[in-house]
Structures are given as C-alpha cells and as structure tokens.
Amino acid sequence: xxxxxHQISSGIASGAIYASVSLALVMIYQATHHVNFAQGEMxxxxxxxxxxxxxxxxxxxxxxxxxxxxxxxxxxAVERVLMRPVMNAPVLTSVGVFIGLLLIINALxxxxxxxxxxxxxxxxxSAHPLLGGLVSPHELGETGLTVVVLTLxxxxxxxxxxxxxxxAAAHNPSSARLCGINxxxxxxxxxxxxxxxxxxxxxMVAPVVFLDPNMMSGILLYAFAGxxxxxxxxxxxxxxxxxxxxxxxxxxxxYIVGTELKLTVALIIIVAVLLVKPAGLLGRxxxxxx
Amino acid sequence: MPALLEAxxxxxxxxxxxxxxxxxxxxxxxxxxxxxxxxxAGKSTTLRALCGMIRRAGQITLGGARIERAxxxxxxxxxxxxxxxxxxxxxxxxxxxxxxxxxxxxRDRAGVAADMERMFGYFPxxxxxxxxxxxxxxxxxxxxxxxxxxxxVKPRLLLLDEPSFxxxxxxxxxxxHILRRINAEERTSILVVEQNASLALDLADHAxxxxxxxxxxxxxxxAIRQDETVRRSYLGY
Amino acid sequence: xxxxxxxxxxxxxxFAVLLALAFVxxxxxxxxxxxLVVYAVAVLGMVVLTGYNGQxxxxxxxxxxxxxxxxxxxxxxxxxxxWATLPVAAAASALVGFLIGFPALRLGGLxxxxxxxxLAVAVPQVLKVDALxxxxxxxxxxxxxxxxxxxxxxxxxxQWIYLFTLGVGGLMFLLAWNLTRGRIGRAMMAVREQxxxxxxxxxxxxxIKTRTFAVSAMLTGVxxxxxxIAVQFVAPDSFNFFLSITLFVGLVVGGVDSIxxxxxxxxFIEFVPNIANDISKAAPGVVYGAILIGFMFLxxxxxxxxxxxxxxxxRKLAAPAE
Ligand SMILES: Nc1ncnc2c1ncn2[C@@H]1O[C@H](COP(=O)(O)OP(=O)(O)OP(=O)(O)O)[C@@H](O)[C@H]1O
Ligand SMILES: [Mg+2]
Numbered sequence: 001x002x003x004x005x006h007q008i009s010s011g012i013a014s015g016a017i018y019a020s021v022s023l024a025l026v027m028i029y030q031a032t033h034h035v036n037f038a039q040g041e042m043x044x045x046x047x048x049x050x051x052x053x054x055x056x057x058x059x060x061x062x063x064x065x066x067x068x069x070x071x072x073x074x075x076x077a078v079e080r081v082l083m084r085p086v087m088n089a090p091v092l093t094s095v096g097v098f099i100g101l102l103l104i105i106n107a108l109x110x111x112x113x114x115x116x117x118x119x120x121x122x123x124x125x126s127a128h129p130l131l132g133g134l135v136s137p138h139e140l141g142e143t144g145l146t147v148v149v150l151t152l153x154x155x156x157x158x159x160x161x162x163x164x165x166x167x168a169a170a171h172n173p174s175s176a177r178l179c180g181i182n183x184x185x186x187x188x189x190x191x192x193x194x195x196x197x198x199x200x201x202x203x204m205v206a207p208v209v210f211l212d213p214n215m216m217s218g219i220l221l222y223a224f225a226g227x228x229x230x231x232x233x234x235x236x237x238x239x240x241x242x243x244x245x246x247x248x249x250x251x252x253x254x255y256i257v258g259t260e261l262k263l264t265v266a267l268i269i270i271v272a273v274l275l276v277k278p279a280g281l282l283g284r285x286x287x288x289x290x
Numbered sequence: 291m292p293a294l295l296e297a298x299x300x301x302x303x304x305x306x307x308x309x310x311x312x313x314x315x316x317x318x319x320x321x322x323x324x325x326x327x328x329x330x331a332g333k334s335t336t337l338r339a340l341c342g343m344i345r346r347a348g349q350i351t352l353g354g355a356r357i358e359r360a361x362x363x364x365x366x367x368x369x370x371x372x373x374x375x376x377x378x379x380x381x382x383x384x385x386x387x388x389x390x391x392x393x394x395x396x397r398d399r400a401g402v403a404a405d406m407e408r409m410f411g412y413f414p415x416x417x418x419x420x421x422x423x424x425x426x427x428x429x430x431x432x433x434x435x436x437x438x439x440x441x442x443v444k445p446r447l448l449l450l451d452e453p454s455f456x457x458x459x460x461x462x463x464x465x466x467h468i469l470r471r472i473n474a475e476e477r478t479s480i481l482v483v484e485q486n487a488s489l490a491l492d493l494a495d496h497a498x499x500x501x502x503x504x505x506x507x508x509x510x511x512x513a514i515r516q517d518e519t520v521r522r523s524y525l526g527y
Numbered sequence: 528x529x530x531x532x533x534x535x536x537x538x539x540x541x542f543a544v545l546l547a548l549a550f551v552x553x554x555x556x557x558x559x560x561x562x563l564v565v566y567a568v569a570v571l572g573m574v575v576l577t578g579y580n581g582q583x584x585x586x587x588x589x590x591x592x593x594x595x596x597x598x599x600x601x602x603x604x605x606x607x608x609x610w611a612t613l614p615v616a617a618a619a620s621a622l623v624g625f626l627i628g629f630p631a632l633r634l635g636g637l638x639x640x641x642x643x644x645x646l647a648v649a650v651p652q653v654l655k656v657d658a659l660x661x662x663x664x665x666x667x668x669x670x671x672x673x674x675x676x677x678x679x680x681x682x683x684x685x686q687w688i689y690l691f692t693l694g695v696g697g698l699m700f701l702l703a704w705n706l707t708r709g710r711i712g713r714a715m716m717a718v719r720e721q722x723x724x725x726x727x728x729x730x731x732x733x734x735i736k737t738r739t740f741a742v743s744a745m746l747t748g749v750x751x752x753x754x755x756i757a758v759q760f761v762a763p764d765s766f767n768f769f770l771s772i773t774l775f776v777g778l779v780v781g782g783v784d785s786i787x788x789x790x791x792x793x794x795f796i797e798f799v800p801n802i803a804n805d806i807s808k809a810a811p812g813v814v815y816g817a818i819l820i821g822f823m824f825l826x827x828x829x830x831x832x833x834x835x836x837x838x839x840x841x842r843k844l845a846a847p848a849e
Contacts, residue, residue, distance in 0.1 A: 034637075035637055035640070035641065037585075037644070082820070085824065086823070090581075091583060091637055091640070092577065092581075092583055092783065093823050093827065095583050095585070095637075095640055096775075096779055096819050096820070096822070096823040097819070097820050097823050097824075099585070099772060099775060099816075099819060100815075100816040100817070100818075100819030100820035100823070101816065101820070102772075102816070103772065103812045103813070103815045103816030103819065104812065104813050104816030104817065104820075105816075106812055107810070107811070107812025107813045107815075107816065108812075108813065110812070111810075111813070161390065161394060164383075164387055164390060164391060164394075165391070165394055167382075167383065167387075168380055168383065168387075168391050171380055171381075171382050171383070172378065172380050172381075174343060174374070174378065175374070175378035175379070175380060176391070177343070177361075177362040177363050177366070178341065178343075178362065178366060178371075178372045178374060178378060178440075179366065179391045179392055179394045179395070179439070179443070180363045180366035180367050180394055180395035180443065181363060181391070181394055182361075182363050183363075217648060217768060218648065221644070221645055221648045221649075224641050224644070224645060225645070228641065258656070258657075258658070260652060260655065260656045260657065261652055261653065261656055262652075263648055263649045263652045264649045264652060264653060266645055266648075266649065267642075267645040267646055267648075267649040270641065270642055270645050271627065271630055271631075271642065274630035274631055274638060274642065275630040278630075278638075
C-alpha cells in the first residue's frame with residue numbers, strides 16, 4: 001500500500017512536468033494547428049542556460065527567473081523567424097522545420113555545453129522526512145512550484161484582458177482582428193509563454209533526471225501522450241492528461257511492464273486514445289476523415 | 291451631409307483575380323447605406339476590403355484619413371465595427387468574454403461599463419445569458435451578441451453583413467428596429483449588406499447595387515425602391 | 528508514353544552503373560554502396576507514404592529496427608539462411624505498420640506523425656528489455672555470420688552482399704514504381720489530393736491509407752533486414768530516435784514524392800558523414816537541421832523535384848526538333 005502511494009505521489013511529481021510541457025504544446029497547437037516538435041529541446045537549452053548561470057554564481061531563483069525570461073524571448077524569436085513563414089504551409093513543412101530546429105538545438109547543446117550527463121542542484125531541501133517519507137523534498141517543491149506556475153497561467157488566461165485576447169486570437173483569428181487585436185503579436189506572446197513554461201519544467205525536472213542534450217526527449221513523448229489524452233485542443237485537458245500520464249507511467253512501470261519499458265507506456269496510451277477516444281478527455285470531436 | 295467613408299476605385303480579391311473591379315461609393319456621416327446584390331456579387335468582399343481583411347487596392351478614406359494600407363486591427367481602432375458574414379462569434383467563450391473582446395481596444399473602463407449597460411438595454415437577452423457559452427446561444431441571440439460586440443468598439447461606422455441571415459421574421463424585425471435606434475441614438479453610421487432588399491431599403495437612406503464586382507445602380511433608398519427595372523431585375527419583388 | 532519509357536531507361540542506366548561498381552570497388556567502398564542502397568530502400572518506404580499519401584512518419588527507424596531484428600534473430604538464434612529471413616522481416620514490419628497505422632490514419636496528418644514519433648522513441652527500450660534478451664541479445668545485441676556467395680561464384684563476400692542488396696533493392700524500387708502507377712497508385716494520389724474526390728471514386732480512404740502505411744513499413748523493414756545482412760550485427764542503440772530523423776531528412780532531401788529521389792536520399796544519408804552511428808556529436812546535427820529547414824523553405828520538393836523539372840525542361844527544348 002505504501003508502495004502504491006509512493007508510486008502515485010512520484011507519478012504526480014513527474015506528471016506536473018508532463019502537464020507543463022503538454023500545456024506548452026497545446027497552447028501552440030490551438031493557435032496554429034502545428035505541433036512544435038522542438039518544444040522539448042527548447043526547454044533543454046533553457047535548462048543549460050540556467051545551469052550555466054548557477055555555475056557562474058547566480059543564486060538559484062535568480063537563475064530561474066532570468067532563464068524563464070530569456071526563454072520567453074527565444075519562443076518569440078522562433079515564432080517570428082520559423083513559424084510565421086510556414087503558418088499556412090502543409091503539415092509536412094512545419095514538421096520538417098520543427099524537426100530541423102530540434103536537431104539544431106540538440107546538437108548545439110552538446111557542442112556548447114558538452115554531451116556528458118550533468119547533475120543539477122535542487123532548491124528544495126528539508127531536514128525532516130516529508131509526509132512520512134512518502135515524497136522527497138524536491139518532489140514536493142517541484143510539484144508545488146509547477147502547480148503555482150500552472151495556476152498563474154490559468155489566472156492569466158482567465159482573468160486578464162491580454163489573456164482573453166490571446167484565447168480569442170487562437171480560437172478565431174479573423175474575428176479577433178475585428179476586435180482590434182493584433183493577432184500576430186498574440187501568437188508571438190503564446191510562443192514566448194510556451195517556451196517559458198517549458199523552461200520552468202526543464203529546470204524543475206533536471207535535478208531528477210539529470211541534464212544532458214537529450215534530457216527532454218522522453219518527457220516530450222509523455223507530454224504528447226498527455227496532450228492527446230486530455231484533448232489536443234484543450235489546455236485544461238492537457239494539464240489533466242499530463243498528470244494522469246505521470247501516474248500511469250509510474251504505476252505501469254512499477255507493477256506491470258517494468259521500469260525498463262516506461263516509454264512504451266506513452267506509446268500505448270497514445271494508441272489507446274486514438275483508438276478509443278481520438279478527441280481526448282476534454283477535446284472537441286476530432287474530424288475523423290474516413 | 292459629409293462622407294464618413296469614401297471608396298475610390300476599390301479593387302479587391304482573394305487570389306490573383308479581382309472580385310471587385312474598381313468601385314466608388316460613399317457612406318454618409320450619421321446615415322444608413324445599404325449594399326445590395328445577388329449571391330456572389332461581392333458584397334461581403336466589399337466589407338472585407340474596407341476592413342483590410344483581404345488584398346485590396348484603390349483609395350479608402352475614413353473621416354478624412356486614408357486607411358487602404360492599414361491593418362485590420364488599426365482600422366478597427368479608428369472606429370470601424372464589423373459584424374462579419376457568419377457573425378464571427380467566439381463560440382468557445384462566454385457572452386461576457388465576447389463582449390469584453392469587443393471593448394478590447396478601449397481604455398475608458400467607466401465608458402465601457404456604461405456602454406455594456408446600454409447594450410443590455412438594446413438586447414436584454416444578452417444580460418440573461420451573460421455567463422453562458424456563446425456557442426450555446428440561438429442564432430438570433432448570436433446575431434445580437436455580434437452586433438453588441440461590434441458596437442462596443444465604439445465605432446463611427448458599423449458594417450453589417452446580412453444581419454437577417456437565417457433568422458425568423460420576428461427576430462429580424464426586432465433586430466432591424468434596434469439597428470434603427472442605434473443609428474439614431476448613438477449617431478453610428480451604418481453600411482448594411484442585405485439579401486432582404488425591402489428590409490434594407492426601409493432602414494437605409496442611400497443604397498447601391500453590386501453586380502459581379504461593379505456598382506450598377508446607386509442613389510437614395512426611395513429612388514431605388516421606385517426604380518422599376520432595378521426592382522424587377524435585381525430586387526425581385 | 529515517352530515519359531515512362533525514358534524513366535525506365537534512366538533507371539536501367541543507373542542500375543547498370545551501380546552493378547558495374549560492384550566489380551571496381553574495394554571492400555570499404557562496397558560497404559558504403561551497400562548501405563547507400565539500404566538507406567535508399569528505407570527512404571523509398573517513406574516516399575510511398577508521404578509522396579503518394581500525404582502522411583508523415585517520424586518513426587520509420589522503428590520499422591528499420593523490426594526488419595533488422597527479424598533477420599538477426601532468425602540468423603543468429605535459429606540458423607536461418609540470410610535470404611530466407613527477408614519475407615519474415617517484410618511481414619513483421621508490415622504487420623506492425625498496419626497495427627500502428629490503423630488508429631492514427633483515421634485522423635488528420637499530425638496524428639500519424641505523433642504516433643510514429645512515439646514509436647521511434649519507444650522501440651530502443653523494447654529492444655533492450657531484459658525479458659526479451661534471450662531473443663534480442665539485450666543491450667549487447669546479436670552478431671551473425673557473413674553471407675557467402677552461392678554456387679561457388681567467383682565473388683568476394685562483400686561483392687556478393689552488395690549485389691544481393693542491389694538486387695533486392697532493385698526489386699523494391701520496381702515494386703514501388705508499379706504500385707504507384709497502377710489502380711492503387713491512382714487511388715493513393717486521390718487520397719492525397721482530395722479526400723472527397725477519392726471517396727466519390729469509391730475508395731475507402733482509411734483502408735488505402737492503412738495499407739499504404741503497411742507497404743511503407745514493409746519497404747523500410749526490408750531495408751533494415753538488408754542492413755543486418757550487410758553489417759552482421761544489431762544492437763538497440765543503432766536504432767534510436769535519430770535514425771528515424773535521419774531517414775526523414777533523407778526523404779526531404781531526395782524529394783517526398785520522387786521515387787528516383789530516394790536514391791539521392793540514400794546517398795545523402797550514407798555520405799554526409801557519420802550520421803547513422805555517430806549522430807550525437809554536434810556538427811552533423813546542426814548540418815542536418817539546417818539542411819532540413821533550408822530544404823523546407825527553398826526546395827520543398829527536394830533533389831528529385833529539381834531533377835524532374837530539369838528533365839521536363841530538357842524535353843520541352845528537345846520537342847520542337849521532333
Ligand atoms: N474566401 C474566399 N476565397 C476565394 N474566393 C472567395 C472567397 N470568398 C468569396 N469569394 C468569391 O468572391 C466572390 C464574391 O463573394 P462574396 O462573398 O463577396 O459574395 P456576396 O455578394 O457576399 O454573396 P452572398 O450573398 O452569397 O454572401 C464570389 O465569386 C466568391 O466565390
Ligand atoms: Mg456574403
């Protein structure tokens with residue numbers, strides 16, 4: 001029983017990370033109907049930047065904030081330079097461009113920061129065991145921080161005029177323009193925000209999985225599974241899907257398929273969702289083109 | 291009356307071929323102008339061209355300033371409210387959010403709140419459905435929401451694309467009645483596209499008739515209503 | 528039908544040149560040529576899918592792996608002769624393609640990309656898993672014997688492997704060419720161009736798409752099997768996600784809808800240095816990424832598209848003389 005509880009709580013901890021990346025993916029999908037395959041690599045790059053800052057003597061939270069802000073800029077830049085020209089191009093073009101970006105960032109990470117696996121400091125420490133030793137301080141802190149980030153994002157979209165405008169631009173760009181909204185600026189902001197969320201997730205997961213250029217590839221896969229499970233056009237669904245995938249991954253890994261096959265769980269979830277409920281839990285019905 | 295909007299040699303289209311072949315027209319300050327024509331004549335295209343939603347060339351002047359190169363959002367900020375073809379409702383958002391989006395460009399909170407109340411005066415049903423998802427509104431309610439949203443821009447010129455489309459006659463009458471009040475009370479000039487010519491001519495003081503991207507007749511509403519050939523060949527009543 | 532005839536003529540010339548190379552190359556270059564053909568067949572599988580069906584696979588490396596392992600397992604564990612493993616490798620990869628394609632292909636284009644992406648990331652893990660290591664050799668992988676020339680032919684082993692690969696590869700190209708030309712090919716094109724028109728033709732879209740995907744997986748699986756025979760060794764880490772990406776880059780470079788382009792794709796993969804094994808060092812990744820983005824923006828139809836345009840122009844210039 002304690003074992004199961006432990007699996008669930010650490011599933012929630014990794015689910016928080018997946019939820020963040022799922023949300024980043026879905027935000028972009030909703031606005032552009034393209035999937036940013038480089039979302040994970042962008043987050044890895046951000047995490048390397050954070051580590052460099054920390055090694056240069058910047059305090060952890062200072063490095064965190066600086067990195068998130070820089071990542072926001074990176075997201076905006078990627079939208080301007082790469083996304084905009086392929087906005088209305090066929091899916092193949094955008095897939096090609098974002099896979100290209102994935103390759104470039106991955107290689108540059110290795111080139112600049114090295115291919116060796118690096119440990120990453122955690123800001124969360126505790127002298128006492130937490131919740132009866134059920135969770136590590138980092139798990140608890142990481143989950144808490146991620147939940148705070150996700151809540152802030154939700155508040156932003158739900159209650160600020162800018163957040164509303166971004167949602168409007170994603171749902172219905174031409175109507176948004178008729179309300180005086182600069183849609184292309186909203187898209188840039190959306191990419192910036194997605195990259196910032198990804199950066200926070202990268203920094204939070206790095207102490208657990210350690211940092212190397214491929215750190216996010218598995219996480220991106222779980223995030224895809226989470227996004228599809230929740231509904232690829234539903235941000236709330238993505239967050240829920242991310243948490244569910246985290247818990248499922250841990251339980252399946254511990255009791256059914258073994259930890260060696262954890263990534264396969266993501267594949268199984270994806271195939272199962274597409275078979276059973278392609279729209280996901282909260283998504284709108286997908287047009288089935290049979 | 292001075293012209294609020296003036297188009298000279300307006301050409302527009304979606305791909306390389308022009309849909310509008312150089313049209314000239316004006317909308318007078320404080321007036322209602324009707325834009326009539328058969329299906330596919332280019333009525334919606336004209337409104338889209340005015341708002342910078344499609345490729346266009348020629349001269350468009352709004353209140354003395356040239357806007358033919360301005361971006362849609364810029365034109366909106368200069369005081370053009372557009373109720374597009376299909377209403378352009380944000381179906382996933384609530385009625386409240388749709389209305390707030392209408393007022394997105396405005397910074398005068400008090401003014402927005404007062405205008406919001408006035409909209410509820412015109413369209414009490416929107417108040418009842420304030421927190422409802424807009425996609426769940428009836429067609430008539432969605433049309434009301436679209437008009438209210440465009441009015442919250444505080445436009446000098448309101449463009450309406452077939453406000454009667456798909457609505458029951460009773461609702462249509464209600465909406466046209468409200469449009470008349472809006473024109474009178476808010477001093478908002480209106481350019482309305484309508485299939486229902488008789489209805490539009492009742493509301494309008496000027497009208498012009500579009501045929502495959504060219505203006506073939508224009509004049510006062512009453513003159514056009516009288517014109518036997520126009521009536522028989524274009525208006526069909 | 529001059530177009531068809533000159534295409535066939537061109538193909539024969541290329542084939543003859545490749546054949547002749549078997550007798551003038553040293554074993555190092557023979558191995559490179561063998562791998563060129565292997566990758567060309569793998570890319571060909573993607574051309575059938577993307578070019579003729581409009582679908583995107585980011586997990587073709589998984590089918591390559593399945594073909595490779597099918598051959599390796601049969602050869603290393605069950606002492607099958609190399610040539611007899613090919614049909615099994617083909618069937619195994621086609622089956623997995625069918626199973627994966629079935630759910631994803633009913634939906635829009637991105638879904639197959641996502642699913643195959645997941646497949647590509649997951650497959651190396653499956654190959655490593657302890658429970659299967661009796662079969663797959665686990666992390667260590669499997670080693671096989673080198674194929675010998677049959678009938679005491681006066682050939683070296685490397686020459687024979689190259690010729691064998693070339694022969695099977697040629698057959699695969701012929702198969703793909705036939706497939707895309709016949710009734711099924713027209714249906715496939717209709718699927719890509721206009722789904723409603725295809726439906727009006729009485730084509731079952733999902734059926735065609737799923738079968739095309741199975742064929743695509745089969746072709747890439749056969750390429751994997753050929754690579755096993757050539758390399759005589761398989762290990763999970765050769766089939767990581769970057770293999771799938773490499774094949775995707777090969778597809779884009781060759782041209783997504785060009786069957787001859789697949790040969791350029793194969794050459795690109797083999798000769799742009801150190802890709803398959805050593806992708807984790809920086810330079811190739813940057814080059815690949817830049818090439819991918821560059822092609823997307825500047826030459827979306829790849830080398831094959833360029834070639835086709837040049838040929839057409841050439842024919843137009845020649846036409847008045849006729
Ligand atoms: N988005 C578009 N892309 C390409 N062509 C279009 C588009 N919208 C309209 N057209 C073409 O432009 C021409 C004029 O269309 P428009 O929508 O302006 O007609 P309309 O007068 O509003 O007709 P209706 O009364 O049916 O709404 C038509 O030939 C139409 O096919
Ligand atoms: Mg219209």
